Amino acid sequence: MHPRHRRMGFQINGRRITLVVAISGVLILVAYPLVQLVHKSFPLSNYVQQLQNPQNMRALWNTLYISAGITLLATSLGSILAFLMIRTDLPLKRTIRSGVYLLFLTPAYISGMAWIQLFGRAGYVTRWFRITMGLTQTPWDVYTLEGVILVMGLNMIPMAYMATANALRHADPTREEASIMSGATPIRTFFSITLPLALPGIIAGAFLVFVHGISGFGVPAMLAMPTGHLVLTTQIYSALGHYDVRMACALSVGLVIMTSIALWAHNVLLRRNRFASMPQNEQTLLTYRMGALRWPIALILTACLALVALGPLVMIGLSSLLRAWGLPLIGSNLTLANYRAIFETSVSARALRNSFLFAFGGASCSALLGLVVSYIVHRTRLRGRQLLDVLASAPLAVPGPVVAASMIFAWSVPALRLYNTPWIILIAYTVAFLPYAVRTTASVLKAMPLSGEEAGWMSGRSWASVFAGIVFPVIRRGVWAGWMLVFLMAFREIPISTMLYTKGTETVGVLMFILKTESGGLEVVSAVAVVVVVLTAIGQAVVGRLVGIRKGIL
């Protein structure tokens, strides 16, 4: 036997260097800032003190209230929609799916902006309603916690939809056929077999929605903060604004504990759901017939989705064309000047360039790190690889404002003063979106049989040469898809850059956040929002192409 082959079971140099770099990278980038955060939140008496602060308690209750509302709204609507789409003979499925996809493409913050423009105090619908009804008062108020629930809940329908759709698609058709052959009617089969078997998946999706509800920053900051309703994320933001480090740290740790519990529940349920295994051979799932209700249901759904998904985008699109926001929506008031303005005004042009560079850099770093981490986790027997996996996915449970807070504390120490430089945003993006890069890469890596790699080694190639010549070409698409996902999320991200930017490092997120709060130039922000949505649509199409699914994951 060739000596090099015998050594292959252990590490050869290229491999060992990669390992060391990856592990220390994850430790420094992910673990160190979180440790700093926990460290600064101590002693325990600080927690007691923070809990006694009535403002914090209100923020906590507000957070739970909006998250519960969002979860209920998104999960109920999303699951019903998924069931109707996947398991029934509903017509107009393409149209409905496009509606859900449109909703998926629109960032929550941007639909929030649109809702304000439609239903806000000076919103177009509000004004029209007041004039036609002859009212002097606004009949509704979007600047409430309920407004947050409505905007975020509707925006997260696609997330709940995907979770339920996944559970329903992976159902084993023979289980339902066995029920039918036992003499049960389709309705009874639905309630005693289909629903119980899909329920773990649906609840797992609900927990995911819940996590996004408590981590949400942009919409609560836009709709609830102006009227004094704070949630934990916005409370952390304002605590940092007051330089109240102890409050910011304690709340951050509390928030991460909450998201971690919800994510843990999500994972447990998802794993439990594995008992609804994949069908053995390609069999078509039982189709529930809707009979005479087919068309009415389909038309109502289409109308609702047009309102919820298309309405906000049309509003944003129209206001991006207005000479000044608030003018009547007639032809003579429309212009393309806003689009010219975003590239000509120095701040917005700089924001676009910065966002592009940060997102590009962040995506590249996390894709590279994610590649190495997922290789170690899924392809080596290295001790501690599970810990590496946990660390690399940990940022999933860390909401944006907490990432930003931990970065401030970690990189303000005298030896490593990156705060107030562009680098801190780049690092924060790399950390915050690393889990997405790891997951996309891991999924393709797991699908690649180990024998392909082993055959390369047995052909006498070194580990590095096999990796470059065999492994990477196979998993390339997954790595690029992960890169693109991170890029898209980073490009439109709001809380991290809002809390970390300084003069000269403004981003698109900052622009959307600030122009909103400065209550001016809404027509220009709308133009920026249109750019973001268009870019997201293109990027998601690319991701879909790369992983071989049209319309991304829907």
Next chain:
Amino acid sequence: MNRNDALRLENATKSFEDLVVVQHVNTTVEQGTLTALLGPSGCGKTTLLRMIAGLETPDEGTIWLNEQPLFQDRPRIHVPPHRRAIGMVFQDYGLWPHMTVERTVAYPLRATKGRHRRGRVPSAVHEVLSQVRLSGLENRLPHQLSGGERQRVALARALVRHPELLLLDEPLSNLDAQLRKRMRSELRHLVQATPITVLHVTHDQAEALAISDQMIVMSSGQIEQTGAPETLYESPRTAFVAQFVGDANLLSAHAEHVDGATRLRLPDGSVLACAGLDVGPVEDVYGVHPHDVSLEASSSSSNVIVDRHYMGDSWHYDVRVGDTTLRVQAPIREIYDIGSGVHLSLRHVSRVRSSTTETETHLLTRPNPRQQSSEPPRKRRIGGRRRSRRHDRIRPNGYRNQSSD
């Protein structure tokens, strides 16, 4: 309709998009028998079974169960599957992971409202569970059961309503060889103990031969032959049945009588002595089981052993006869070296079909399958290889290429 027929299918046809899976099937299943539906995978047997169950809707045709129509194309009758008195055991059992054995087996009784009084459910469940020897496992969940136990739960669930017809979709294929043998005889006992009609889908000819009263052999969406196992084994009517059921050697040959003995003359001129064949001088295809060939050492013979396999209880030899290679199964004491000459005699030969040899030659040598142009254009069929064979395949009742007569 024969009074004894529990199930009757007339002209049943089903296609998926432009793929014809079941084509004009006419067949009956006799009351109280275990009938095997045998065929290679993709031949349409499972689709046929699912059509009887009601899980697939035929494109045309009629299905009757005990003189009640389950399906009829015109005027339209379609009894939904849950209203058919049919029990079914699925290939992967289709057990419900969230239900215990007891709840699973009680489900069909509770699902059919009114017919069973509530108080009677536990005793009915208990009865059927003891029948399949699952007493004591009532509170187990499917993942706490072994493969054989899971299968018996599926069987109990199918039997508990006392269905008029029991459908089994390859129920033994997920079990290991030992367990399969045991379940085979258990299934047989069960059918004998209860007055139930069973239709059993399988691709395993040994299984079908061992447990069934009747066999229906399917290929490419059509029925090849129906009959008792021994009939199909000993007197196959088509080359497909001879090969698939009996694993026979197929010889395209001319039978002739010389000095009171019968012999087969192969196209290349080689001659095989045979017994048990009483036909006049005729050119046809003949099937010979490997164990119906006896060997005798003969250094002068031009028939040579080209390969051999030790099977434990016998030897399998490949013997070259002229241009043909014959598979021969010989007793374990009869040992011949590769390359040695042997003399062959055929103990039993069955004449596979009575039409001309043209199509036979195709079957044996598989030349261009598109030779028949008399055939009207047909829809695409399942599987590339079978499709080409289908074109020269033989209709169950024989005559197909009148033009070549």
